[in-house]
Amino acid sequence: MISVDNFLIPIQQRFQNEYNLDKVLKKLNNIEKNIPVINVVGTNGKGSTSFFLSNGLKTKYKKVGLFISPAFLYHNERIQINNEPISDDDLKKYVLKAEKFIKECKLTFFETWTLIAIMYFNDNKVDIAVIEAGIGGLKDSTNLFSNQLLTLLTSVSYDHTEILGETIEEIIYQKINIAKPRTTLIVSEDNYKYKKIIESKLNKDITVLYSNKLEEETIIYQKANKGLAKKALEFLGINNFNCLDLKPMIGRFTQVNYHNRKIIIDGAHNLDGINSLISSIENKNEWTVLYGSIEGKEHKKILDSLDANFKSVNITNFDFHKSWEIDDIDHINKIKDWKQFIEESENNLLICGSLYFIPQVYDYLTSK
Template identity: 60%
Template sequence: MIQVSKDIIDINQRFQKIYNLDKVLNLLNNPQQNLPTISVVGTNGKGSTSFFISKGLLEKYNKVGLFTSPAFIYHNERIQINNKFISDEDLRHYIKITKKYVVEYKLTFFEIWTLIAILYFADNNVDIIVMEAGIGGVKDSTKLMSNQLLVVVSSISYDHIEVLGTSIEEIIFQKVNIAYKNVPLIISMDNLKYKDIIIKSLVNKNAIIWADSYEDKINYQKANKGLANKVLQHFKINYDLNNVQPPIGRFTQIEFKDIKIILDGAHNVDGINQLINSVNTKEWTVVYASIETKDYITILNTLKNNFEKVYITNFEYFKSWDINKINHNLKIKNIENFILTSKENLLICGSLYFVPLVYEFIIKQK
C-alpha cells in the first residue's frame, strides 16, 4: 500500500474556476454513464455513511465500488471494490494512463482521483458504486456520475465556506442539487432542522425520504447508521449494522500502555459538537490540531468549555496552522513525546491530515 505521505500525483491544483473533467470523459466516451451510482454528500459523516452502505450492498451485489476521501493512511483507500483497496500496481497503472489528460486539461487533485476511480470501476464492471463527494455537490466532480440511482445526504453544517458559500442556504443548495431529475434523496435526521430550506433549494423538486436513528454506542454514528440503513431498505436489503465498525479515525479507541486514546477526525464546529456528545465523560485531556482555513477559534472555545485541559499542536502539512500565532496557553511542541509520557487519557481530534499521523505513530509504538 502507498502511504499518503508519498506524493504519487504530480499536481498542486486543488481548486480552480474552470473544471475540465467532463471534457476528458467525453473523449473517453463517458464511461461513467454505465456506472449505477449512489451519490453521498454532506458536511460530516459522509465517509462513515458511505462505508456502511457499501458493506450492506454486498448482500445483493457481486461487485460494489466505493470512492471515498480523504485517504487516512494509504492512497489506495480512496478506491475500493468490495471494500478491498485498489492495488499499488493498478493505482500506478491508472495514474500513468491518465497523466496526459491531467497535463492537457489541467485537472485538479480531486478530478484526477475521480477519473482514476471511474476508469477502474468501468474496467472491473462493478454493479453499483457508492460515490462520496469531495466538499461540494454541484461544484464537485462526482456530479458527473449521471447514472444516478439515489442521493444520500449526511449531516450538513458550515464548512468550506470559501467554496460553498457563507450561508447555510448556499451550502445546502450546493449539496442537495447534486441530484439529477427524478432521483430521490435520502436525508439524515440531523438535517430535519433544515427541512424547509432543503425543500425550497431543490431545483428538480426531487422526492425526499427522511432517515431514522439507529442504535449505536457512538452517539454521532446513530444518524449515519440510520441513514445507511434507510438506503439499504430502499434497495430491499436487510443488513445488521450493529457490528460494523466505522473506518479508522472515526472515534477510534486504542489502549496504549496505561492510558486510553480516542482518535477522531472532527475538524469543524458541528463535528466537534458531535464528538463531545459522544464522549461519555468529560475527563479527557484533549489534543487538537487544525489547518489554517478552519474556524479553529470557535472550535477551541467549544473544547475549552467542555474539557479542563485542551492542548494544541502543529503537524506536517502545507495547510497546517501555526500555533505560534494562536493565543492559547497549552501548546505541544512534540506530539510524539507528549503521547509517550502522558499519564492521562487522551482525546486527539482535528484535521484529517493530522489524526492519521498520530494513528501511525501509536500503532508503530504498539
Template identity: 30%
Template sequence: MKYKNALEYIDSLEEFSYKFGLGRIKNFLTYLGCPQDAARTVHVAGTNGKGSVCAFITSILRSAGYKTGLYISPHITSLRERIQVNGSEISKKEVSAFVDKYRSAASSFQLTYFEFITAMAFWYFKKCNTDYNVLETGLGGRLDATNIVKRPVVSVITNVSFDHTKILGASIEKIAFEKAGIIKKNVPVVTAAEGKALSVIKKIAADKKCRICAAAQLDGNVIVPLRGAHQIVNAGTAVSVARVLGIAERQIKSGIENVRFAGRFDVRIIKYRGSDVAIIFDGAHNPAASQALSAALKEYLRGEKICFVFGVLADKHFKKIVKNLSDRVSMVVVAKPDNPRGAACQTICREFAFYMSRDKIYSGKSVSHALVKAIKQLDARKICITGSFYTVSEGLQCLKNMSEWI
C-alpha cells in the same frame, strides 16, 4: 512506473487547488470511455458524516451480495484508502498503471488533484465490474467532480452546517444550495438535514420531482459499532438509502453491525510500561463535528476530562472548535499538522488559554512528538487526537512506528 513516482505525479497536481467546474473531468472521462456510467451510483454530499454514511451504505450493499466500489476523501494514511472495492484498497500496481497510461492526457486536460483521483476511481470501478459505486463528494456538490454522474440511483445529503464558507457561502441556505446540486430529476433524495437547510433541499427536490426521505429511526435491535449519537443518525441515513434500494431488513442489519471506519471515534489501546493507554482518533474539523465529538466523549468517558493532542488547519473555524471541545479537556498538547494550511501552535494555544490554565497547555514539534510527549512526559492514559484528519493521520502513523519510541 513505480508507485513512488506515481504518487509524486499525483501530488504535483496540487491537492488544494480549487478549480470548480465539470468541464475538465467530463472531457477526460469521455476520453476514458465514460466509466462513470458503468454502475449504479449512490451519491453522498453533506457537511459532516459523509464518509461514515458511505461506509454504512457500502457495508449494507456488500451484505446484500453486491460488488461495491467506495470512493471517499480525504485519506488518512494512504491515498489508496480513497478507492476501494468490496473493502479492498486499489493496489499500488493499479495506481501506477493508471498514472503511467493517462498522466499525459490528464495534463492536457489540466485536471486537478481531486479530479484525477476521481477519474481513477471510476476507471478502476469499471475495470472491477462493480454493481454499485458509493461516492462521497469532495467539497460542496454542485460543481464537485463526483457530480459528473448523470443519474445516480439515490442522492444523499447528510446534513448542512458551516464549513468552507469562503467557497460555498456564508449562510446555511447558500451552503445547502451547493450540497443540493447533486439532486437529479426524478432521483430519490435521502437527507438528515434540518431547519433552513432542509427547506432548501425540499424546494430543489420538489422542483426536480424527487421523492424525499428522512433518516430512519433505528430500533434497539440494531447495534451501531461506530460511537456517538451522530453515528446513530448516520446509520439511520444509510438505512433509508438501503430501503429505497429495496435491500432486505436482515441484510441492512448485518451491514450496519459489521461496518468499520478508521478515524471516526476510533479507539486504539496500546501498552506503555505495563499500563493500557486508550487513544481516541477523531477527525473533527469543523464546529458541528467538534460538538458531536464532545457529546460522544462525554458519554463514552462518563464525563471524565482527558488529555488532547490537537492540530487544526488555519482556514477552519478553530475558535469554535476549541470552544466546543474545551469542557472535555484536562490538558492539551498542541501541534501544527504537517500541511501548508496548518495553524501555528502559538495561535491555538492562545485559544485554549481562554478555557483552561496555561500550565495545562503544551506544544509539540509535530503531531507525533505531541503524542509521545502526552504519553511519556505527561503520563496521560486517555488521549483524544483531533482537529483535522491530517492530525489523525500523523497520530496513526506514530502508532505504526511505536517500537521507535516505546
C-alpha cells in the same frame, strides 16, 4: 499499499477557475454512464455512511465500488471494490493512464482521482458504486456521475465556506443539487431542522425522504450515519443490516490502548463535528484533549466548545503544508511536539482535528 507520504499523482492543484474532467469523459465516450451510483454529500459523516452502505450493498450486488476521500494511511483506500482497496499495480497503471489527460486538460488533484475511479470501476464492470463527494456537490467532480440511483445527505454545517458560501442556505444548495431529476434524496435526521431550506433549495422533480437515527448505536454521532445507511438499504430492497455492526473506519472514534492509557482519535475538524464528538464522550473529566487543525477553520468557536467541556485542552501543529501556526492562535496550552506530549501524558487522551493530522497520530501509535 502506497503510503500517502509518497508522491503519486503528478498534480497537487486543488482548485481552479475552470474544471475540465467533463471534457476528458467525452473523449472516453462518457464511460461514467456505465456506473450506477449512490452519491453521498454532506459536511460530516460522509466517509462513515459510505463505508457502512458499501458493506451492506454486498448482500445484493456482486461488485460494489467505493470512492472516498481523503485517504487515511494509503492512497489505495480511495478506490475500492467490495471494500478491497485497489492494488498497487492497478493504481500505478491507472495513474499512468490519467497522466496524458492531466496534461491535455489541466485536471486538478481531485478530478484526477475521480477519473481513475471511473476508469477502474468501468473496466471492472461494478454493479453499483458509492461515491463520496470531495467538497460540496454541485461543483464537485463527483457530480459528473450521471447514472445516479440515489443521493444521501449527511449532517450539514459550516465548512469550506470560501467555496460553498457563507450561509447554511448556500451550503445546502450546493450539496443537495447533485441530485439528478427523477431520483430520490434521503436526508439524515441531523438535518431535519433544515427541512424547509432543503425542500425550497432543491431542484424540482426530486423525491425527498428522511431517515431516523439508529438509537441502539453507542457512539452518539454515528447514530444518524447508520440510520441514513439503513434507510438507503431499505430503499434498495435490502433488509440485511449486519453492516451496521461493523466498527467504523479508522479515524472515526478509533480507540487505542497505549501504555495503560486509553486514547481516542477522531477526525472531527469543524464545529459541528467537534460538538458531535463531545456528545459521544462519557466522563469528560477523565480526558485530556489534543487538537490539531489546518488553516482557515473556526478555531475560536471550536476551542471555546472544547474548553467548556474538558479541563485540559491543548493545541498542536503537525507536519503538513496547511497546518495552522499555533503561535498565531489565542490559546494558553500550546504543544510544540505532540509525540513527546503523548509519551509524557498520564491521562486518557482525546486526540482530534484535521484528517491530515489524525493519520499521523494513528501511524505513530500503532508503529510504537
